[in-house]
Amino acid sequence: MDAPRAPRYLRSMGDVLEQVIGALNGVLGDYLARTGNGLSTRMALVHERELLPLERGALSRAHPNAAPRLVVLVHGLMSTEIVWRMGDFEDYGARLARDLGYTPFYVRYNSGLHISENGEALDALLERLVDAYPVPVEEITLLGHSMGGLVVRSAAHAAACRPDPPRRWLSLAKRAVYIGTPHLGAPLERFGNVLTWTLANLPSPYTRLIADIGNLRSVGIKDLRYANLRREDWEGADADALLQNRRHPVPLLPHIRHHLVAATLVGDPRLALFFGDALVPLASAAGQAKPHHRSAVLPQGQVRIVPGLAHLTLAHDPEVYAMVRSFCEEAASV
Amino acid sequence: MMNRWRGLKALVVDAVDHGSRAVERIQKETASVPFDILEQVPPLAAPAKVVRFFHDAGVSGVHVTIRLVTRLTGRALDVALDVLEHSQATPEPPVPTEPAPPPHPASPPVPP
Numbered sequence: 001m002d003a004p005r006a007p008r009y010l011r012s013m014g015d016v017l018e019q020v021i022g023a024l025n026g027v028l029g030d031y032l033a034r035t036g037n038g039l040s041t042r043m044a045l046v047h048e049r050e051l052l053p054l055e056r057g058a059l060s061r062a063h064p065n066a067a068p069r070l071v072v073l074v075h076g077l078m079s080t081e082i083v084w085r086m087g088d089f090e091d092y093g094a095r096l097a098r099d100l101g102y103t104p105f106y107v108r109y110n111s112g113l114h115i116s117e118n119g120e121a122l123d124a125l126l127e128r129l130v131d132a133y134p135v136p137v138e139e140i141t142l143l144g145h146s147m148g149g150l151v152v153r154s155a156a157h158a159a160a161c162r163p164d165p166p167r168r169w170l171s172l173a174k175r176a177v178y179i180g181t182p183h184l185g186a187p188l189e190r191f192g193n194v195l196t197w198t199l200a201n202l203p204s205p206y207t208r209l210i211a212d213i214g215n216l217r218s219v220g221i222k223d224l225r226y227a228n229l230r231r232e233d234w235e236g237a238d239a240d241a242l243l244q245n246r247r248h249p250v251p252l253l254p255h256i257r258h259h260l261v262a263a264t265l266v267g268d269p270r271l272a273l274f275f276g277d278a279l280v281p282l283a284s285a286a287g288q289a290k291p292h293h294r295s296a297v298l299p300q301g302q303v304r305i306v307p308g309l310a311h312l313t314l315a316h317d318p319e320v321y322a323m324v325r326s327f328c329e330e331a332a333s334v
Numbered sequence: 335m336m337n338r339w340r341g342l343k344a345l346v347v348d349a350v351d352h353g354s355r356a357v358e359r360i361q362k363e364t365a366s367v368p369f370d371i372l373e374q375v376p377p378l379a380a381p382a383k384v385v386r387f388f389h390d391a392g393v394s395g396v397h398v399t400i401r402l403v404t405r406l407t408g409r410a411l412d413v414a415l416d417v418l419e420h421s422q423a424t425p426e427p428p429v430p431t432e433p434a435p436p437p438h439p440a441s442p443p444v445p446p
Contacts, residue, residue, distance in 0.1 A: 035348070
């Protein structure tokens with residue numbers, strides 16, 4: 001017999017609490033993890049607000065009609081799986097389940113950790129998911145919003161770099177959709193870096209204090225400066241040094257179909273290029289890499305631009321869902 | 335859930351601790367500017383050093399007290415959370431003990 005569901009207001013309060021903790025993890029997640037704080041989030045799958053153990057029995061109970069096609073949704077910085085929720089309490093995963101027969105899985109993680117650390121954790125989690133899944137998996141679609149897209153890319157890179165045995169999930173991953181993902185980094189974080197560096201170097205204890213407080217922001221946020229995906233991008237480096245791009249290119253895996261969704265808030269193409277969806281510029285979300293970016297080449301033919309949407313709205317918009325669905329249909333028909 | 339309360343408590347204690355250290359450092363650095371100047375003037379150097387000593391000791395004393403009280407409050411909260419957790423834990427029903435089954439006799443070999 002199912003456990004009785006909590007009243008709606010309690011569920012709403014629980015959602016708010018999870019969102020606050022998600023935001024806290026985004027800002028201070030590395031500190032929370034380092035100090036063993038109980039507020040630190042460990043990467044896990046979430047099903048109906050509860051953590052979903054990666055065991056066959058638990059997966060069967062959560063998804064009695066488990067389909068061989070999975071979609072895994074990975075949220076962004078300072079966020080939780082609640083970001084995917086649309087007005088009608090559906091989300092991209094639930095709609096893909098209804099429309100195309102996917103089984104959705106929602107990842108929750110500490111977005112304040114290094115992207116490469118979360119990538120490695122996602123790599124391990126997906127492998128355990130494939131192992132424990134009650135029916136043989138035929139394909140996996142990965143959906144990443146904002147930083148989540150970088151975590152997906154980092155996970156694929158970590159899996160591809162692993163020595164034997166090869167990761168099973170990687171060969172099953174057929175497509176990845178990056179929604180508002182800052183492939184070339186986020187100018188807001190670069191601005192924060194310049195500001196804190198300047199304050200730290202002024203001869204005043206007060207500005208140094210402000211700089212110290214600013215530099216408490218998590219390494220996950222600092223990784224967004226240049227979209228660091230690999231350990232080599234940050235290991236041995238001073239995270240607060242002024243505008244040091246140590247990024248190593250991470251090529252997209254050729255057997256996966258990669259789709260990029262970017263948004264623009266303003267109509268002017270030049271402004272859109274810089275402001276994009278208010279947090280991620282169009283050039284970064286569309287992966288328009290130039291040699292000085294030290295980034296992999298991203299498929300410009302697979303970029304879709306949605307006008308008039310803000311960064312967070314990208315994760316729960318019907319128009320974006322229609323695009324995601326068309327990607328999945330298109331890939332299924334190939 | 336109790337783990338998260340402990341986490342919140344630890345975070346507040348850490349914030350007060352780090353904040354207090356930062357403010358203490360700033361107060362001492364700010365006060366060192368006039369003291370450094372006064373200590374350059376020969377007739378004032380000796381009294382200025384004495385005043386600086388008492389000033390810095392006073393500032394440190396206040397902040398050490400703040401940190402001490404915060405830690406003690408944190409410890410008290412830990413105890414309160416432990417008690418709360420203990421009182422919420424439902425006692426498990428006693429497991430009925432059954433007599434151990436007799437050992438299986440060696441099964442005879444199955445004829446092919």
